[in-house]
Amino acid sequence: MPFCIIILVLLTIGLIMMFSASYPVAYYSLGNSYYYLVRQLIFAAIGVACMFGVSIFNYxxxxxxxxxxxxxxxxxxxxxxxxxxxxxxxxxxxxxxxxxxxxxxxxxxxxxxxxxxxxxxxxxxxxxxxxxxxxxxxxxxxxxxxxxxxxxxxxxxxxxxxxxxxxxxxxxxxxxxxxxxxxxxxxxxxxxxxxxxxxxxxxxDGWGQSLEYTTEDMWQTTWQTRNSLYAIGSGGLWGLGLGQSRQKFLYLPEPQNDFIFAIVVEELGLVGAVLILLIFALLVWRGITLSLRSKDNFGKLLGIGLTSQIGLQVILNILVITDWLPNTGISLPFFSYGGSSLIMLLAQMGLVLSVSRTANIEKQ
Incomplete structure (x- = not known):
């Protein structure tokens, strides 16, 4: 149950932040501020249904x-x-x-x-x-x-x-x-x-040079990463407030996708960002702990692998938006817009719940 609650908490925060990050670009490019939110809610509903369905499946x-x-x-x-x-x-x-x-x-x-x-x-x-x-x-x-x-x-x-x-x-x-x-x-x-x-x-090109204005070409090449750093820096300790980001207003390209965490930091600040990362860390720790209780090696390996995927993607995404890694397009689990990623992740978390459920039944 705690693992399931952590997943739903992350999903809820992710949906709120995805809407906050996406409504300006959705309005300007599609004429509908709710375009990305409605679609992501559909993906989330399908994903949660898959998660609970898979959780009662014998892995x-x-x-x-x-x-x-x-x-x-x-x-x-x-x-x-x-x-x-x-x-x-x-x-x-x-x-x-x-x-x-x-x-x-x-x-x-x-x-x-x-x-x-x-x-x-x-x-x-x-x-x-x-x-x-x-x-x-x-x-x-x-x-x-x-x-x-x-x-x-x-x-x-x-x-x-x-x-x-x-x-x-x-x-x-x-x-x-x-x-x-x-x-x-x-x-x-x-x-x-x-x-x-x-x-x-x-x-x-431009990796590690986002704040170095050497040439016009470099200025354009580093546009996305530079505005990501602007967003992170302007967030400060406590952030500008939910919905108050400036960089999402057509400065940071595709703010609802791979660079969504930059908007999170801008609006919620260092404190909010660290709390979210701690929830991710808790999810990974709890998932691995549950997997280790499995009665067989298949359950252990499957649960650890599925949970570790989330941890790896979170780390790589943070390194990209802070220019520690090149801009390679790595989504942030439960936050970045995208149906395939969200549905697959939730279904995979259902498998971890299945491993945990089977272990608990065996224990009883």
Whole structure:
């Protein structure tokens, strides 16, 4: 119950802040201040229904459908490359009537699910490369290749982190992870030297230079990150007040998406931002604690992986909006606008609740 309450508290705060951040741009660009709020409320209602529905589902039955879910993930990653590209020639979403599906969100879940299944099934053999290195390279490599073609580099980074986490807690030897990191680093260097990372390098332009007004081009390149820093700085200790942000009035582009936490800091200040981050930390801690109580390794690995995904995305999002990382498009869980992310996250939290429920029944 405490874990469920924490999720609903974060979701409620996220909906309030998403509306506060989005109504100016929704009014100016779409003529309807409530456009993003109404859609996000629909996504939230579907997500909460999925969360409670999944929470009474026996997570162990997922063992049987791992190949199916992996197949759906790969199919979606292939389909998105076929549909017409969006802005800047990237392929990120599959249009489905009035809504869009983002395959990378499915890929994150399928990666966690596969490694939870594999590591629990071969737990006593994970010290052997055949049962750890080979599946790790196969699953991550194929998924990363499809994301590379979109291109969606932030998705690759998150899935790489999730792969390392799942293999590590699944029993893989640390030296294999180190060797894999060296090989991956070498691949990145080769791609960068051969021009294969042109899009990624363009996103790194201006990184760490948001407040340095050197050229007109740099001024335009760092526009979003610079206004994010302005928002954070003007929030001060206590903030300007809920709804009182200035940067959301067409200064900070897409304030309802990846940079929403900058508006949160501007309106609620350092105190409000820290409290929200503490709630996120409490969610991750509680989720991992519940998962460790599971009666089987599959429940432990699945719950830890799903909960850790939230923690990773929160950390990376904060690093991006403060210019500690390049602007790579990482959403803030439960806050950023987007149906695929919100529904998938809530459904995944339902699985953690399922793990906890099963553990409690076994305990009784």
């Amino acid at each position: 162990n039955k997922l063992h049987r459908i791992v190949p199916l879910i992996m197949g759906i993930s790969y199919l979606a990653l292939i389909i998105v490359l076929i549909v017409p590209s969006g802005e800047a020639g990237v392929h990120r979403w599959i249009p489905l009537g009035p809504f869009n599906i983002q395959p990378s969100e499915i890929a994150k879940f399928s990666t966690i699910l596969f490694f939870a299944h594999w590591c629990s099934k071969h737990y006593d053999k994970m010290q052997l490369p055949k049962f750890s290195v080979l599946p790790g390279i196969t699953v991550f490599g194929t998924t990363a290749m499809l994301l590379f073609l979109e291109p969606h580099y932030s998705g690759i980074v998150i899935i790489a982190m999730l792969t390392v986490l799942m293999l590590y807690i699944g029993g893989m030897k640390t030296r294999y992870l180190a060797i894999g990191g060296i090989i991956l680093g070498a691949v990145v260097i080769v791609l960068a030297m051969t021009g294969g990372l042109t899009y990624a390098m363009s996103r790194m």
